[in-house]
Amino acid sequence: MILLQTPAEASTWCQARRDEGLTLALVPTMGALHEGHLRLVERAAAENDCCVASIFVNPLQFNERSDFDAYPRDTERDARMLGERGCDMAFTGSIGDFFPGHDDPATIERLDPGPYAEGLEGAHRPGHFAGVRTIVERLFLTCRPDRAYFGQKDFQQTLVVRDLARTLGFVQIVVCPTVRETNGLAMSSRNARLDAAARAEAAIIFRALDAAREAWRNGERRRGILATVMRDVLAGGTLAVEYAAVRDPENWQADDPADRLERAQALIAARAGSVRLIDNLRLDE
Numbered sequence: 359m360i361l362l363q364t365p366a367e368a369s370t371w372c373q374a375r376r377d378e379g380l381t382l383a384l385v386p387t388m389g390a391l392h393e394g395h396l397r398l399v400e401r402a403a404a405e406n407d408c409c410v411a412s413i414f415v416n417p418l419q420f421n422e423r424s425d426f427d428a429y430p431r432d433t434e435r436d437a438r439m440l441g442e443r444g445c446d447m448a449f450t451g452s453i454g455d456f457f458p459g460h461d462d463p464a465t466i467e468r469l470d471p472g473p474y475a476e477g478l479e480g481a482h483r484p485g486h487f488a489g490v491r492t493i494v495e496r497l498f499l500t501c502r503p504d505r506a507y508f509g510q511k512d513f514q515q516t517l518v519v520r521d522l523a524r525t526l527g528f529v530q531i532v533v534c535p536t537v538r539e540t541n542g543l544a545m546s547s548r549n550a551r552l553d554a555a556a557r558a559e560a561a562i563i564f565r566a567l568d569a570a571r572e573a574w575r576n577g578e579r580r581r582g583i584l585a586t587v588m589r590d591v592l593a594g595g596t597l598a599v600e601y602a603a604v605r606d607p608e609n610w611q612a613d614d615p616a617d618r619l620e621r622a623q624a625l626i627a628a629r630a631g632s633v634r635l636i637d638n639l640r641l642d643e
């Protein structure tokens with residue numbers, strides 16, 4: 359696998375592949391790779407002629423400077439793991455490489471994140487999805503991939519990038535299942551900051567989602583009651599819950615809690631100490 363240091367070089371590399379008539383997949387990452395990312399890479403490599411990954415800790419999408427600073431970084435390790443799982447090229451770069459003339463992120467104009475940024479992550483992390491959409495558009499324009507692969511763990515992000523992809527019109531979004539630890543905890547780069555006790559505590563997030571799924575299977579369809587089922591489970595643990603909500607994944611609105619849903623996505627955000635964790639589960643599958 360080849361590791362390139364700038365998006366300009368990556369763009370040239372991708373263009374050459376496309377000129378050969380090859381299909382191209384992109385897996386956007388912020389590095390600190392775990393099995394969840396590597397499954398995206400494996401699938402992207404299997405379904406396309408070439409697989410490219412970006413490694414860039416995007417300052418535009420962090421609300422807290424401390425979270426950005428604490429984000430784990432080890433590009434050499436990441437590049438090695440990507441190569442082992444079938445990635446052909448990875449690229450990185452500085453903020454000024456991605457947005458020429460803008461070494462200071464504060465000067466970069468953000469895209470409107472679109473309707474799917476409303477509520478939940480959008481409400482708790484103001485500006486986050488504008489930052490995500492802005493960098494993901496830049497990554498798509500750099501590589502012009504046929505397909506781009508994202509993990510379902512960041513469910514609302516997948517809606518925002520699908521909306522972006524519809525606007526751009528050349529890239530198909532492929533969403534892959536969340537990869538979990540044996541205790542149910544969704545894999546995340548942030549898990550590296552949890553000690554063994556916090557890791558065990560954090561498994562309560564999946565137990566709460568699973569309880570909502572069980573309630574759904576038993577016939578419960580009311581949005582508010584399904585959310586209460588999750589909150590009741592979470593109340594038995596030590597995490598600081600930011601939200602535990604249920605939404606229709608195809609009609610992204612925070613309607614009345616009394617609504618009866620036909621499709622349901624349960625979503626949770628909670629903090630274990632200073633580490634913010636998110637997870638979600640489709641209830642009607």
Ligand code: PAF
Pocket residue numbers: 386387388414416419490493494512515
């Ligand atoms: O999911 C992530 O790691 C990031 O939000 C992404 C898509 C790489 C954009 O920086």
